[in-house]
Amino acid sequence: MLCGPRHLLWLCLPLLLAGTSGQLGASRPGAGAEEEDSGRGWPGVRGLREQLREATALSKRYLSLLSCRIWPGKCEEDAAASAQSQGLEADLKGRLHGQHLAGELVLRTVRGYLELPRPDKALVLSFHGWSGTGKNFVARMLAENLYRDGLNSDCVQVFIATLHFPHPKYVDLYKEKLADQIRKTQERCRQTLFIFDEAEKLHPGLLEALRPYLERQAPEARRANSRKTIILFLSNLGGKVVNEVVLNLLKAGWSREEITIEHLEPHLQAEIVASTDSGFGNSCMVKENLIDFFVPFLPLEYRHVRLCARDAFLGQELLYTEEALDEIAKMMTYVPKEEQLFSSQGCKSISQRINYFLP
Incomplete structure (x- = not known):
């Protein structure tokens, strides 16, 4: 006998659909002659077609709602995973330079x-x-x-x-x-x-x-x-x-x-x-x-070092000036010798360097 919660979900779904979508078997107001003719000679075809259309639109939502009632732990895990990935996305986009x-x-x-x-x-x-x-x-x-x-x-x-x-x-x-x-x-x-x-x-x-x-x-x-x-x-x-x-x-x-x-x-x-x-x-x-x-992880440039310096000030709830950010960025050593493009230490030691600019 099929009596598990997953089978119960499928047994209950038709009842849910019937109870929420009205008289699914009735003809829609204003149905055209072509639509009326397409079901002629096949009793119930038109109503079945309507039920399938409604079911297609509603089934995913009701499946989700009902499954959350039967397996609430799964929904909690999904919500937690979503929150984790959203927080990670915000940090990677806002704090990683x-x-x-x-x-x-x-x-x-x-x-x-x-x-x-x-x-x-x-x-x-x-x-x-x-x-x-x-x-x-x-x-x-x-x-x-x-x-x-x-x-x-x-x-x-x-x-x-x-x-x-x-x-x-x-x-x-x-x-x-x-x-x-x-x-x-x-x-x-x-x-x-x-x-x-x-x-x-x-x-x-x-x-x-x-x-x-x-x-x-x-x-x-x-x-x-x-x-x-x-x-x-x-x-x-x-x-x-x-x-x-x-x-x-x-x-x-x-x-x-x-x-x-x-x-x-x-x-x-x-x-x-x-x-x-x-x-x-x-x-x-x-x-x-x-x-x-x-x-x-790519080598960091002058502009990225400035952003790291800004974040260091903000992290300690300190005020900063654009001139201070430039001064801190200039403290770093840049390589190669000819191009002077990349900070040899990346953003390491930036948080210590802002101490030079505190009142």
């Missing part, structure tokens, strides 16, 4: 992942670029929009290679502790975020230990598990080649905003694979395509 590629790619991939009812794997993003270009900033934005307590949430774990895994001789111990910490966090939270900073300095053994969390799950395992996991790798690796490609395009007459991921992705991946002094490029993650997207 000079990174149109990273902003668009992170928003699209995270939003799409959050909308999946049962993902078959973790979402794995690898951020690459110079220091100070916004990699940690975007990671923090993600944490702040996905969790009430941001980076302090029990569902967020941050690992810094040189701090948490400093000694290669203890790699087996690190692997055990890391696997245990990931497992416990996933058991505790339906949605988890793991951030690995200085990823290029992670021991190859540690990267191999992450494989089970990056691979696709079998269908039966996916059906039993609706938990979502986002893994971020942050690295300076590849920053040099990103800067070179951007510089060459700008010299060739391209505007910064015209640069696409297709311009950068092949060069970035080649640089990562060729990095012989790092286990990251030769890891299973890269070789087996377990990383979903390599996200390039």
Whole structure:
């Protein structure tokens, strides 16, 4: 016997439609002669056609309303995911400067992942670029929009290679502790975020230990598990080649905003694979395509540094002048030596520099 809530939904739908749309079987006022003739000799055809038209217009709305009554938790999850992605979009567009590629790619991939009812794997993003270009900033934005307590949430774990895994001789111990910490966090939270900073300095053994969390799950395992996991790798690796490609395009007459991921992705991946002094490029993650997207962070220009300085003043609720923003931007060192286009430190240390302009 069909008695589950999903079957009840379909059994109730005709009653809902009949009760809300009036006499669906009656002819519409002003129906033309051609329409009247089309149902002649077939009793009920005209009424059925009207019901189908009405049902097409109303069914989606009633299905949504009724399903929210039967499965309120699902609607709450959808609303939460929508709020998270809207907040993330506002932050990426309003607070992240000079990174149109990273902003668009992170928003699209995270939003799409959050909308999946049962993902078959973790979402794995690898951020690459110079220091100070916004990699940690975007990671923090993600944490702040996905969790009430941001980076302090029990569902967020941050690992810094040189701090948490400093000694290669203890790699087996690190692997055990890391696997245990990931497992416990996933058991505790339906949605988890793991951030690995200085990823290029992670021991190859540690990267191999992450494989089970990056691979696709079998269908039966996916059906039993609706938990979502986002893994971020942050690295300076590849920053040099990103800067070179951007510089060459700008010299060739391209505007910064015209640069696409297709311009950068092949060069970035080649640089990562060729990095012989790092286990990251030769890891299973890269070789087996377990990383979903390599996200390039472009070098920042003078105008972006000014915006960072403005945000630093606003963040401390301090007044500023345009002259002060220019002075702070001029304090930074710009490269290459000839073009003086890119801030060598990005926006790093900007918040400390505004102290020189306080009364």
